[in-house]
Amino acid sequence: MNLPEGVTSHTVQTERLNTHYLASGPEDGEVIVFIQGNLASARFFEHLFPHLAGYRIIAPDMRGFGDSEKAVIDGTRGLRDWSDDTRALIEHLGISKPVHLVGWSTGGAAIAHYAIDHPGEVASLTMIDPVSPYGFGGTHGVDGNAIPDFAGSGGHTAAPEFVAALSQGDSSDGSPMSPRNVMRGFYWSPEYKMEQQREDMLVAEILKSAIGDHGYPGDGTTTDRWPNVAPGTTGILNALSGKYCRWDDIVELEPKPPILWTHGTDDLVVSDSSMFEMGTLGKLGAVPGWPGEEEHPPQPMVQQIDNVLDRYAEAGGRVRKEMFEGSGHGPHLDADDAWLAIFRDFLATIVTA
Numbered sequence: 001m002n003l004p005e006g007v008t009s010h011t012v013q014t015e016r017l018n019t020h021y022l023a024s025g026p027e028d029g030e031v032i033v034f035i036q037g038n039l040a041s042a043r044f045f046e047h048l049f050p051h052l053a054g055y056r057i058i059a060p061d062m063r064g065f066g067d068s069e070k071a072v073i074d075g076t077r078g079l080r081d082w083s084d085d086t087r088a089l090i091e092h093l094g095i096s097k098p099v100h101l102v103g104w105s106t107g108g109a110a111i112a113h114y115a116i117d118h119p120g121e122v123a124s125l126t127m128i129d130p131v132s133p134y135g136f137g138g139t140h141g142v143d144g145n146a147i148p149d150f151a152g153s154g155g156h157t158a159a160p161e162f163v164a165a166l167s168q169g170d171s172s173d174g175s176p177m178s179p180r181n182v183m184r185g186f187y188w189s190p191e192y193k194m195e196q197q198r199e200d201m202l203v204a205e206i207l208k209s210a211i212g213d214h215g216y217p218g219d220g221t222t223t224d225r226w227p228n229v230a231p232g233t234t235g236i237l238n239a240l241s242g243k244y245c246r247w248d249d250i251v252e253l254e255p256k257p258p259i260l261w262t263h264g265t266d267d268l269v270v271s272d273s274s275m276f277e278m279g280t281l282g283k284l285g286a287v288p289g290w291p292g293e294e295e296h297p298p299q300p301m302v303q304q305i306d307n308v309l310d311r312y313a314e315a316g317g318r319v320r321k322e323m324f325e326g327s328g329h330g331p332h333l334d335a336d337d338a339w340l341a342i343f344r345d346f347l348a349t350i351v352t353a
Contacts, residue, residue, distance in 0.1 A: 075238025
């Protein structure tokens with residue numbers, strides 16, 4: 001494994017999971033834990049670590065992804081399998097002081113769950129284009145009102161051609177639905193060009209993902225509501241559904257760790273017009289039979305995040321919001337220098353015990 005200087009690879013058996021993680025920095029440094037997004041791994045963060053000198057950094061591959069155990073994801077727990085696995089790793093490593101948590105996309109919801117479940121044990125939360133506090137799909141409106149049956153969310157919303165390409169280990173760029181082209185088009189701004197060797201490595205990481213009902217995308221059910229699919233019970237897309245994934249109760253958390261929200265303004269994944277959300281796809285005509293705005297409007301994901309973080313601030317929490325103009329779903333990738341500068345500045349304002 002060709003890692004940046006100072007970054008090391010480890011595998012341990014925690015009480016929950018055989019977990020692979022990357023690490024860097026001194027054992028006695030303040031701890032930063034990075035949690036990946038869906039169809040990714042810890043290696044999507046590794047380029048940041050040499051620029052965070054003095055901190056102890058831990059970045060696990062989450063269950064079902066990377067080199068960690070391909071254990072079943074219980075969709076009915078939302079992202080709590082991920083947050084509980086992270087907790088188990090932290091305990092296994094003997095870390096007792098509050099930790100800084102960084103979560104990208106799916107990882108953003110996971111770190112929110114961690115903070116809610118372990119009050120007082122989180123020094124800060126940094127969310128990189130996090131999943132909405134009302135999940136991904138199946139809700140509408142700024143307050144996350146449920147669509148009946150949470151229709152249009154869950155494992156059966158995944159594009160079959162993309163799932164097939166993952167299953168076949170397709171590393172080419174010959175199809176719009178190949179993992180490489182999906183990564184280029186949606187993980188960061190399409191204008192961003194990554195060095196070829198590194199891109200190859202990240203594609204290989206995506207292809208390590210567990211594919212099927214227990215991993216990506218998960219199982220599903222049917223409903224009479226358009227688009228006739230609803231959440232199942234296992235796999236990552238069910239864990240992300242608004243039926244199971246909610247972190248808006250973070251507003252009531254005490255004590256409240258400071259929150260940094262970083263968002264790419266050209267994000268096509270977590271967006272008020274997400275290209276992976278059924279309301280948006282129906283409105284665009286990409287999914288036939290859309291019943292219209294009244295029955296199934298696009299999910300305003302960014303507005304939902306903004307609203308909950310405003311409420312968190314009104315309840316006494318400290319929130320910093322940073323928009324990265326022209327960045328896509330991963331500003332830590334396509335605007336890494338700017339993202340690092342803001343992240344380091346944010347950390348410098350936090351006094352830990």
